[in-house]
Amino acid sequence: SDFQNLHRNKESITIDLKAPEAAEIMRRLVLKADVVAENFRPDVKSRLRLDYETLSAITPRIVYGSISGFGQDGPYARRPGVDQIAQGMSGIMSVTGQPGQGPMRVGAAVGDVSSGLYLSFGILAALLERETSGRGQWVDTSRMESLIAMMDFQSATWLVDRKVPQQQGNDHPKSMPTSAFATTDGYVNIGCGDQTRWERVARALGLPELIERPEYLTGTDRSLNREQLKAELGAVFKTNRMDHWVEMLNEQGVPCGPIYSVDKVFADPQVKHQGMAAAVTHPVLGEIELVSQPIHMSRTPWRMRSAAPDAGEHTEAILAEIGYSQAEIAALIEAKVV
Numbered sequence: 163s164d165f166q167n168l169h170r171n172k173e174s175i176t177i178d179l180k181a182p183e184a185a186e187i188m189r190r191l192v193l194k195a196d197v198v199a200e201n202f203r204p205d206v207k208s209r210l211r212l213d214y215e216t217l218s219a220i221t222p223r224i225v226y227g228s229i230s231g232f233g234q235d236g237p238y239a240r241r242p243g244v245d246q247i248a249q250g251m252s253g254i255m256s257v258t259g260q261p262g263q264g265p266m267r268v269g270a271a272v273g274d275v276s277s278g279l280y281l282s283f284g285i286l287a288a289l290l291e292r293e294t295s296g297r298g299q300w301v302d303t304s305r306m307e308s309l310i311a312m313m314d315f316q317s318a319t320w321l322v323d324r325k326v327p328q329q330q331g332n333d334h335p336k337s338m339p340t341s342a343f344a345t346t347d348g349y350v351n352i353g354c355g356d357q358t359r360w361e362r363v364a365r366a367l368g369l370p371e372l373i374e375r376p377e378y379l380t381g382t383d384r385s386l387n388r389e390q391l392k393a394e395l396g397a398v399f400k401t402n403r404m405d406h407w408v409e410m411l412n413e414q415g416v417p418c419g420p421i422y423s424v425d426k427v428f429a430d431p432q433v434k435h436q437g438m439a440a441a442v443t444h445p446v447l448g449e450i451e452l453v454s455q456p457i458h459m460s461r462t463p464w465r466m467r468s469a470a471p472d473a474g475e476h477t478e479a480i481l482a483e484i485g486y487s488q489a490e491i492a493a494l495i496e497a498k499v500v
Contacts, residue, residue: 341392447469
């Protein structure tokens with residue numbers, strides 16, 4: 163499933179990058195490319211002669227994107243760095259999970275995904291700048307840097323206030339009652355980032371007297387007394403169904419939603435309306451659904467064109483496209499270069 167999801171809409175060529183003939187294949191590919199993206203450890207691409215300096219000498223317009231665990235230089239540059247290690251070193255695991263239960267990994271590969279997104283932003287900016295300068299450039303990020311940036315106000319809490327953020331479970335660290343509550347048949351999230359929404363929640367739950375209670379008067383008061391507040395609200399949430407609270411609180415203008423398992427996510431009518439499950443036909447797996455793109459463009463919309471290819475499925479077609487003859491292709495295959 164992971165392979166299918168990551169490689170849909172792609173073509174695949176396999177090359178033995180250590181073979182002498184690989185340099186010429188890469189030269190021809192780079193001449194037709196706008197962007198080269200790689201995630202080797204920093205020293206590997208230089209050994210393979212696939213570094214920015216080598217490729218930009220072939221075409222100065224190339225935009226070269228790199229993702230690594232910790233950066234292209236510095237004391238950790240040569241370390242292998244995968245998502246979970248970056249999660250630990252960015253601080254995100256220290257603020258995830260219930261208080262006192264130890265660090266907790268985020269349940270998605272946020273280091274991999276965030277570094278990919280940040281690199282994409284940088285690549286797009288470099289392509290736009292190239293329209294003025296006529297030259298490409300090297301864009302790089304790392305999983306650790308990207309997650310530190312993703313920590314956002316948690317990182318700033320330390321840098322500005324010199325306070326170490328702690329685990330808060332499902333609670334927002336500063337805006338209460340922004341939390342998760344059990345109902346008779348599931349859980350709901352509510353978001354109360356300001357006084358008006360807090361007062362709407364209290365009235366909707368039949369607890370208007372809480373608004374004037376000294377321990378809940380301000381957002382700071384509610385954060386300081388979060389456990390008591392959650393207990394009082396939680397007792398009411400447990401008296402009715404999840405859908406009841408979601409509908410009622412949204413009608414009151416309070417951000418509120420169900421907490422779904424993944425199967426329920428794709429059954430939700432809004433998710434269906436947005437087309438987040440995109441159908442595609444695979445020659446072996448048949449009709450399958452993959453995750454769609456979360457962006458919408460009015461003039462050049464994204465669409466699912468093809469399932470993930472087998473490794474090297476388009477090798478011969480790509481080589482022909484960049485000028486290799488059938489005899490040359492056959493020789494490269496025979497030599498196991500491709």
